[in-house]
Amino acid sequence: MASQQNNHTHQINFLAMNTRVTNPSCFTVVLFSITLVLAFAIRSLRFKKPKGQLPPGPWGWPILGNLFQMVMNQPAHLWVHRFMEDMHTEIACFRFFGVHVITITSSEIAREVLRDKDEALADRSESYSSNLISDAYKDINFSPYGEKLKLMKKVMTTKLMSPTTLNKTLHDRTSEADNIVTYVFNQCRLGSTTKPVNVRDVALTYCHAVMMRMMFGQRHFDKPAKDGGLGPKEKKHLDAIYRSLDCFFSFKVTNYVPFLRGWNLDVEEAEIRETVDILNKCNDPIIHKRMQLWRNEGGKETEEDWLDTLITLKDDQGMPVFTLDEIRAQCKDMNVASIDNTMNNVEWTLAEMLNHPEILEKATNELDMVVGKDRLVQESDIPQLNYIKACSRESFRLHPANALMPPHVARQDITLAGYFVPKGSHVLVSRIGLGRNPKIWDEPDAYKPERHLDDICARDSTGVTLMEPDMRLVIFSTGRRACPGIKIGSSMTFMLLARLLQGFEWKKESQVELIAADSNLFMAKPLLAYAKPRLAPALYPKMQI
Template sequence: MTNISLTNPSCFTLVLFFITLVLAFAIRSLRSKKPKGQLPPGQWGWPIIGNLFQMVMNRPTHLWIHRVMKDMRTEIACFRFAGVHVITVTSSEIAREVLRDKDEALADRSESYSSNLISHGYKDINFSPYGKKWKMMKKVMTTKLMSPTTLNRTLGDRTLEADNIITYVFNLCRLGSTTKPVNVRDVALTYCHAVMMRMMFGQRHFDKPAKDGGLGQKEKEHLDAIYRSLDCFFSFKVTNYIPFLRGWNIDGEEAEVRETVDIINKCNDPIIQKRMHLWKNEGGKETEEDWLDTLIALKDEQGMPLFTFDEIRAQCKDINVASIDNTMNNVEWTLAEMLNHPEILEKAINELDMVVGKDRLVQESDIPQLNYIKACSRESFRRHPANAFMPPHVAREDTTLAGYFVPKGSQILVSRLGLGENPKIWDEPDAYKPERHLNDEYARDSTGVTLMEPDMRLVIFSTGRRVCAGTKIGASMTIMLLARLLQGFEWALPCGTSKIELVPAKSNLFMAKPLVASVKPRLAPHMYPKIQI
């Protein structure tokens, strides 16, 4: 199949002409249709294709959208990409309307080539449409996989990997000089992948373990495929809005997502198939030891397996993807901000020394008392979200937002960036100030500072029907990794560097360059456990 690149303007013009010609005949009737009410304010668009041309010519699109909204001085805007209305929101009040008041009416998900491929035809919880099947999957996630009982049972796995990660860093920096540069992103991804593997598959490795405590070759390939696939879900692509162009790779993305999904399947599928075989055979597996066991063992009312093979592999890929970006991104940005603000780093270390000390390693049970470290994490979620927008919510029916008409099928994008940088919500929004969360009533619960945000003044794990099912474990993993790295090591700017460059990437909002910092052990040598594989 021929690949068409839209990076060439003349090529794009031809493709755009073709699209316009086809759509002119295919959806001519749409010209005469008028909305039933006033749409949110938006930019002028071309006939039929709307703002599709501006979307393609203004990359990255999320910056263009926010720039347009700022110029228009609006907190809700409507862009039309071909036949799809895309409504963007930067107001906490309207965000609450999206995720609370109109939650059920806006509970669907948008379709795309990438989401269809990785979810095996929308058989997962993240991308499947709202309905009976989705409700059943959500119930399984919340009452089985992410229940307090299950999370307590798997505490040992998470603690083991928290031990492994500080020993991995210890192994990286103890040889040679007193300090050594360490790639923080590599460390964070290693931890996230290892925890996810333990909890989902009950094993850390697919094949041979690495001697230094890091990931083996197959795990690195698996992680790299997951990491690359993340961009595919949050991108503004022509095919997201013109379905009949899917499969032609005109965005240059479809070939990559096919490759990444193939790699993930080659790693995951043999484990899933072997485990299903064990559960099916008499005398095989009888006890649930990990998330995969739970998914396989569940039965419907007739005593038949609740999930098919494709549904299980789709759920596993959901967990693969969901367990990587937030924790990695938050810890990397937080350490970068701390290195640029030594006084913040010192306060975090002092809190750890006061609450935990140096004679034992920080545990999940210490997290409620680590309020300053949680405040630092919250501030990084506010200033440096992993992506500019939340995943799209799609209108299941005609409705309204902030008094404006929202047609059925519209995509609503709540802006993580817009909420975090909104001066109506935050004093000095461009400043990194963890202290702002310590006495903020919206940032606290009965145990102290929290990473939950039901009031939608920023986005961490969202809220409503489509809220991330793994909020508790996501919060625990983030704070545990950050606290262990701060407790176990002294962090400093790399030699010859006076400041970390805080520049986000263009496709997502991860740091454009992985953070590299100088590290040396802070605890006695016996405090770093042996690697357990």
């Protein structure tokens, strides 16, 4: 990352995806530090014999368990899945210091975790990064299960993500869908189709602009960019969001050894401090100014965005529901949550289509039949675009943004698939384990959107969606930790993909390398492809800033 920043000063350094390289000297420091503190910690640790049989797992060291193997096998998610394949098991148990980590690749067991026993598994794990991003666990994603979480989830589902609110903000989303088409059109015109378009840049620009409009009611922090993209402060804000994503989905020593947090033994600690500081410096002036407006100056005539809603909510006694810290935490949470799925899915989908021209042609033909070429596709058209939705769903199956779902923590002793799972265990459902499970999917490594069309016929369904009640794949979580933004996330993903396919012919000089990064499952290199306008010039709208 440092080399990118040196070579591309003041440019969008989120455009390149680098594999995070593990530093052996860091391992040495970590293990040495553990050794030093073990003498003090061992007396306070009381390892009890499990009350039942744990799921199968690798041999571990006394006290440390599998911590050493985890450190020496980064990225650890590859090691975890390798072990499960070698053991021919769909549930496994790893012990990192005093924490049992249970990993799952079976749809049946996933249903146990996310549906049948989700209340017993509704807590979240603590980590250095989640503590910082959530202002000490005050947001909806990382807060412990309890009344406050229930209240925040109710607010998200009935206020921020309600059909009424989404309908009211439709204009904002449509404006950004128009803007992103114009942004690409301008690149085609200026480059005369000789310069490839960075698809990741396009997707991130769209995601960030939509998030800003809906949360803060404005596209920019400061002055708008001349080319219709993001300005310098927006790029810095987005880069911080992008870099922070890796910090939440990784196996790190400090996630399991709390007394080592804050010692700077992990390079990610410095990075997450920097990224959270950037997010706060960008968000806080808007939040403080808006709170002053609503709580001291009488407010506005109507609530216009998510921030207005968070600030103005009152309880039965007429007091504000959320504190400043809770609002700050929720804004950062939505910053991060609104980026990865849409960006990752659209980039991978277009990459797969470029390698399968017949699929790309079929998708554009569907758009021409349903929408035509004399108007731009709208959100209201999405229900009829089943093939395009099937392409998106197939990419979510084959190329999720992260290998594993965020940890669900056992609030009590339970059993899963007949195995004992102790209280405090971290339970991780594997996205790639489900999505590429040969027991679930025929030809699991092949990109075949038609399989999802067959599903809706078999189930007599009205259309393709990103929901999966049988847990054959997991896109958005379900149960008490369900993502409240399923509808908006789905709409953003489908709209961006449909607009890019309708507005442009996409080509690549050679086969796209479908290689995922190690630290997450984003494409290892940003997708660069040539775009040529396929609609009448008058249909490409003017930039709305």
